[in-house]
Amino acid sequence: MVNYIIRRFLAGILTIWAASIISFVVIQLPPGDYVTAYIANLQSTGTVLSREEADALRIQYGLDQPIYVQYVKWAGLMLRGNFGMAMEYNRPVREVIGDRMTTTIIVSVAAIILIWALALPIGIYSAVRQYSIGDYFFTFLGFIGIAVPNFMLALIVLYASFKYFNVQNIGGLFSPEYLQQSWSWAKAWDMAKHLPLPAFILGLAGMAEVVRIMRANLLDELRKPYVVTAQAKGLSRNRVIMKYPVRAAMNPFASTIGYLFPFVVSGSIIVSLVLSLPTVGPMLFKALVAQDLFLAGTILLLLSILTVVGTFVSDLILMWIDPRIRHGMEGQS
Amino acid sequence: MSQQNAPILSVENLHTYFRQDEGVVRAVEGASFDLYPGQTLGIVGESGCGKSVTARSILRIVEEPGKIEQGNIWLRTSGSNGSSQRVDLTTLDADSQAMRDIRGGEIALIFQEPMTSFSAFHTVGNQIIEAIRLHQKLSPKEAREKAIDLLRQVGIPKPERRIDEYAFQLSGGLRQRVMIAMALSSDPKILIADEPTTALDVTTQAQILDLLRQLQEEKGVSIILITHDMGVIAEMADAVVVMYLGQVVEEGPVDDIFHNPKHPYTRSLLKSIPSILAKPRTKLATITGSIPHPYNRPAGCSFHPRCPDFMPGRCDVAEPKLQKLNERQVVSCFLYDNLPE
Numbered sequence A: 001m002v003n004y005i006i007r008r009f010l011a012g013i014l015t016i017w018a019a020s021i022i023s024f025v026v027i028q029l030p031p032g033d034y035v036t037a038y039i040a041n042l043q044s045t046g047t048v049l050s051r052e053e054a055d056a057l058r059i060q061y062g063l064d065q066p067i068y069v070q071y072v073k074w075a076g077l078m079l080r081g082n083f084g085m086a087m088e089y090n091r092p093v094r095e096v097i098g099d100r101m102t103t104t105i106i107v108s109v110a111a112i113i114l115i116w117a118l119a120l121p122i123g124i125y126s127a128v129r130q131y132s133i134g135d136y137f138f139t140f141l142g143f144i145g146i147a148v149p150n151f152m153l154a155l156i157v158l159y160a161s162f163k164y165f166n167v168q169n170i171g172g173l174f175s176p177e178y179l180q181q182s183w184s185w186a187k188a189w190d191m192a193k194h195l196p197l198p199a200f201i202l203g204l205a206g207m208a209e210v211v212r213i214m215r216a217n218l219l220d221e222l223r224k225p226y227v228v229t230a231q232a233k234g235l236s237r238n239r240v241i242m243k244y245p246v247r248a249a250m251n252p253f254a255s256t257i258g259y260l261f262p263f264v265v266s267g268s269i270i271v272s273l274v275l276s277l278p279t280v281g282p283m284l285f286k287a288l289v290a291q292d293l294f295l296a297g298t299i300l301l302l303l304s305i306l307t308v309v310g311t312f313v314s315d316l317i318l319m320w321i322d323p324r325i326r327h328g329m330e331g332q333s
Numbered sequence B: 001m002s003q004q005n006a007p008i009l010s011v012e013n014l015h016t017y018f019r020q021d022e023g024v025v026r027a028v029e030g031a032s033f034d035l036y037p038g039q040t041l042g043i044v045g046e047s048g049c050g051k052s053v054t055a056r057s058i059l060r061i062v063e064e065p066g067k068i069e070q071g072n073i074w075l076r077t078s079g080s081n082g083s084s085q086r087v088d089l090t091t092l093d094a095d096s097q098a099m100r101d102i103r104g105g106e107i108a109l110i111f112q113e114p115m116t117s118f119s120a121f122h123t124v125g126n127q128i129i130e131a132i133r134l135h136q137k138l139s140p141k142e143a144r145e146k147a148i149d150l151l152r153q154v155g156i157p158k159p160e161r162r163i164d165e166y167a168f169q170l171s172g173g174l175r176q177r178v179m180i181a182m183a184l185s186s187d188p189k190i191l192i193a194d195e196p197t198t199a200l201d202v203t204t205q206a207q208i209l210d211l212l213r214q215l216q217e218e219k220g221v222s223i224i225l226i227t228h229d230m231g232v233i234a235e236m237a238d239a240v241v242v243m244y245l246g247q248v249v250e251e252g253p254v255d256d257i258f259h260n261p262k263h264p265y266t267r268s269l270l271k272s273i274p275s276i277l278a279k280p281r282t283k284l285a286t287i288t289g290s291i292p293h294p295y296n297r298p299a300g301c302s303f304h305p306r307c308p309d310f311m312p313g314r315c316d317v318a319e320p321k322l323q324k325l326n327e328r329q330v331v332s333c334f335l336y337d338n339l340p341e
């Protein structure tokens, strides 16, 4: 068991390392570098940068060196918790990302919690009342949830609340008066009030997916012999279902905690733009366009770390809740 | 055995159908039999004959869309003043308190797959204690002690340790013992064992059958033993019901079934015994042809396409009725139609 944890932990570290290389290389892949992108940007406003100025910039950012040297230097910075300079902003990456990472985590976690809280009961209902009107209704809703892109949903909600309910600041995570304030209970509460809508929009597609999987899992479990055993004891049908097959059908979801996170974050980029949510999504997008190595690299790396940590945590949870894993058995259920 | 007594369970003309889009599966089509106190009644027939559905019908746990369409299931219970009364289980609501008291309390079930019959997420102790506390007013601690005691009774070594283990940590034989302990936890009057040894190896099979016999002697429980294995029937049963395609085709004391079988199907089943004694778990392959699917039950006698004594123009036209042959034997076959009552 301890072995297992250590193995998973080392695998996690290895994954983060691999992710750092891949993100670094991928960011470099487009032709040119930050300076070319910067020059092009300046030219469009009429300013022309001299060759010397450009070279000086390259040297300042270390862009003149071979890519592996750049990587090693960057990795060294990262390990020391110094994420380098955000070129575009000419400020440390740490400052630029600032609270955005926190809000990203909060919004994503809220979306995930909402996904579970709504999708699992719906999935259970749909399986237990298979082919009922309710089941068809939720299945239909699920198709819509998967088919409609979530930024579209965000636009519709924005439009509708503006036009029909005359709600002004539906987007954003904070009321205007809290925007510039530092964290306080009042600000946190203000955020909590703003959270459900973006969380719902972000979570809808995932929700449809979780409903579908939960329904299928539970239908499978309901047919298993242990259900008959439990019934034959004299338990009521509801108690049988809630104690045994639902428990078994929920088990696999523990392993999706880590995987839901990047799913929600990548889904959040356009939605965040539309709803003006202060998450890292839009910032990552801009940094990639500007080929801002340090900013994009840091964001990608932090997201990978969060994913790996999420996966590690879900492994631990799975081990904690699944006796077959805890007792080192590849059992059938 | 005590055949003079009134039966403790009487199944009368039971019909259980599964109505599906593809057609109606007539899983049980007019089965009748009686179970007497302290007796072991064997129900035998090939796989798919409706044995399990009959068992589930008695417990009222037939899966959707299965339904009891006709018939009665009379259970005799002893009232508080010692008098006995009869309830028709088919009239009870399947999820009602009355039916749930009977399920596990009066009639218990053990079945074939002891691995998948337990939840992998709960210890066996959790599952036994749950059964105990459902029917008896015991504190968790008392129930746990009782569970350990039961495990000891069914021959599980170190029961105070085993109780906290999961089914997948036990061997097949131990799992089936735990299953038996759980079934007997509330002292049921009737134990239905649906292929209790089919998944086990020969040695373990013999041990489990011994255990059942021993427990029956100690507790006086009546057993319905369902199997496709005539060898098991020979070893265990007092009386035998032979089922084919959801119907009872022959019924009688075990000696008559083995030494004086009447129905051609029973005779075919018996022909498969020698091979069974040699290789205990081979299928009943000696019967020609395979069982038709219950969607399209053959007209007339449903056994006629496979029957060595098939009489054209008779067996495929009309359906034979179950009739008394003598004091002990009941059979449904036109071969015996001309006999005086």
Ligand SMILES: Nc1ncnc2c1ncn2[C@@H]1O[C@H](COP(=O)(O)OP(=O)(O)O)[C@@H](O)[C@H]1O
Binding pocket: B018, B025, B026, B027, B045, B046, B047, B048, B049, B050, B051, B052, B053, B054, B063, B064, B065, B066, B293, B294
């Ligand atoms: N849930 C179900 N849905 C549809 N048909 C079923 C179901 N359960 C059993 N049957 C059918 O009922 C018939 C009797 O099955 P069963 O009682 O399990 O046979 P046995 O126990 O004698 O092997 C079979 O033809 C089987 O296909």
Ligand code: SF4
Binding pocket: B263, B264, B265, B301, B302, B303, B304, B305, B307, B308, B309, B310, B311, B315, B320, B332, B333, B334, B335
């Ligand atoms: S009725 Fe006819 S077909 Fe059916 S078992 Fe008897 S002899 Fe065979």
Ligand SMILES: [Mg+2]
Binding pocket: B048, B051, B052, B053, B194, B195
């Ligand atoms: Mg069966």
